[in-house]
Amino acid sequence: MKPSLAKGTRDFTSLEVSRRKYIINILQKNFELFGFQPLETPSFENLSTLTGKYGEEGDRLIFKILNSSINEAKEDKKVLMQNDFQKALDKPFSSENLTDKALRYDLTVPFARFVAMNHGKLTFPYKRYQIQPVWRADRPQKGRFREFYQCDADVVGSESLWQEVDLVQLYLKSFAELKVSVTIHINNRKILSGLAEYAGITDKLIEFTVALDKLDKIGKDGVVKELLERNISQESIDKLDFLFTQSNDALENLLQLKEKFAGNETGLKGVEELEFVLTQSVNLGVDIQNLVFDITLARGLDYYTGAIFEVKADEAQMGSIGGGGRYDNLTEVFGVKNVPGIGISFGLDRIYLVMEELNLFPEDATSNVEYLFANFGGEETLEALKLIVRLREKGISAELYPESSKINKQFTYAEKKGIKNLVFLGEEEIKNKTVTYKNLEAGEQKTVSLEEFLG
Template identity: 55%
Template sequence: MSSLKPSLPQGTRDFGPATVRKRSYIFNTIRTVFERYGFQPLETPAMEQLETLMGKYGDEGDKLIFKILNNGLGDPKNIEKARKAFEKVLDGKNDKDLTERALRYDLTIPFARWVAMNHGQLTFPFKRFQMQPVWRADKPQKGRYREFYQCDADVVGSQSLLNEVELAAIYRQSFQLLGIPVEIRINNRKILAALAEVCGGPEKMTDITVAIDKLDKIGLEKVKEELAQRGLLNDQIAAIEQYLNIAGDNQTKLETLKTLFANNETGLKGIAELEYLLKYPLEAHSSELTAQNSQLEAQSSPLAALNIDLTLARGLNYYTGTIFEVKATTAKMGSIGGGGRYDDLTGLFGVPNIPGVGISFGVDRIYDVMEELQLFPNDVHAGTKLLFFNLGDAESRTAFGLLQQIRAKGIPAELYHEHAKFDKQFKYAEKKGIRYVAILGSEELASRQCKLKDLSNGQQTTYSFEELLQFGF
């Protein structure tokens, strides 16, 4: 009988203890910031009804949704239904006889579904954060996986642009705490809608944004080719190219846009929303600052933190206002965060007029960036701090009593699992990165003392049991 070679599905990963600790460091840092801003935790199921997800992410996104086969296909009647349904799927059509459910593609649509189901019990504006895995049938590559975690923060039930300001501040503060230098890019879908109106009408919006969203990957010429394939005329493509070539600082871009969309109400509204966002300081300021310094900081800090990027489109159909994207400035990586405003997402589920805005952190990419830049603190690996050597039955029983008292103080500690030679127990401590070992032999047992050795410097000191319990590990 041949043995099966263990393997993982492509685009998924196992995480060992060291990796889990580092990932927990990222999760805990972001969670701390979310809670500072008044966001509450939420979790939704790994699977959703297929109809909940389909049609919400555009044609490109729909192709990446992992569909789940119906259970109960062992019934001959169900098998025949599934066979006929599969033929429809091959023609590009979905059929409930084959699949009714799918793994969630992101956290935003499930959240909108949850709000639609529970809106009568919520106090608005409702602020939630969510940290769970999502799945996409994408081509695996560096920084892109088929199973990965997202950390989202959303505010629903408010049209106030102050929510965008706070979400931008959450981005800035979180990445400062993680030590990652980032650029926070912003744009506004109303500006892109105005561009579509200039280039043939609102129905061109999806074609334009999907193509522009690929600019970083395929370059301007390929984007122009795709726009032509999508039916845009040469003069319309030229207008889009002119828009994409707008350069300068934030103020220059805004002034150029005002000229470009001088007669377009939608475009001017999008410009005004960007101006509002840029007026707010995103960093804390000392109360000792003079009024003049405070004013200067308020003018300069946001401009340093937020950069208008008119090529930013975020191809998801549900965005309607400000959109965000975050990129690390000192590492080669795609976006490590993104989001935006969606003014009627719950309307897709029969509950209209609940506006929202949200952001997402790409934890897996953030992890890769922090590894590349060596940003994890040294103590992130810390697990067990103290190991009691096992030197016999009587000794181990006394050691276990001390061990339990030390654990009760919140200190991670272990007793070696069996009586063994010193060398073996020392190697165990070294391989696990345990700093302190406690040696309690027959002599120490008689005198109610314990030898404590610091493996980081080799120093060994004898303590009474009482002194050991008070030691600051």
């Protein structure tokens, strides 16, 4: 049988792993610099923990785990004993006797579950960061995988809008260090609720936001078509037509909204919150060109209640490479009220693709071996290993070629692995307490004293 990868998954070579670690190290450093503490949660959760948090479309993308134990599937005990799994598979996956667990869809809902379970032990505001893989049964395409990493930073236990301002700073500082030029698109869920109220479709808020969030993918005509298919009237759609002709001036757009939201308390509250975040970010030195008020940004997740963020690379076509928002009611579904939260996520896999496309990885982002010692056999091999031990004690990477092969073969090995230096410790060098090494990048060969070599 010819081996193959599961669709939407990837292997990572040593180069790719090193580059991914480079990104993660920068993000982790900044998370901790901003006061966030690490957390890890299980790769799978109870299905009831995840469903109903991501909207209708999101729920369809959750990877459900089929129960394999007879004890977990009591009602289907006979079916499973007969190994007739097809009968089990033909039943609805929502049936708890078939599946009551699922791979995590994101890191936010498991985090909310953790907070609900441990709220009596946590110090609020509680700030955590999490860097782990998530899974979605999505259609694989460029920048979209079924298994991918999220790098999240969340704050719970505070309603302060200064948290939004601080997360804008975290985004911009991190991407600046990665040398990725970005624009942060920002909106507010209360503005979207206000728009639904303005158009008389409050009962269709979810359908409205899910369709609107697809504007950059399917265009105005596609959004209008989907709204009509979701039983939203043409009259309501006409009232919302101004959404598709926004100017580049955020303040002008907000002023227009204030006029339309006269007497609309929810909508006006959203405008007020958005103005605060934009104004204070600028007061802290953020270039307004890096922040875009995007009135059509919805992000399609049911749990957002306030600010919504989406980050896009300026110099690459990659969709969003980060996103997040405020979710003030998420822990209520787990029986814990009054724990407001806000968080952002960095899309590691898409950031990697952008940096690769733009050639932004520095040379030291790879972890190549510094020295390969040629193997001459006999006493020389033991002396080489003694020297390798001393190098490793100094934190310098070194290895011995395992066999006493022809020197050309050892050269080829070093070049293919990207090893920087090939070391020759032969009988003459051992006798004179010297070391001969060749820098394979520069092509230069030197013989130095043992003391000089060890620094």
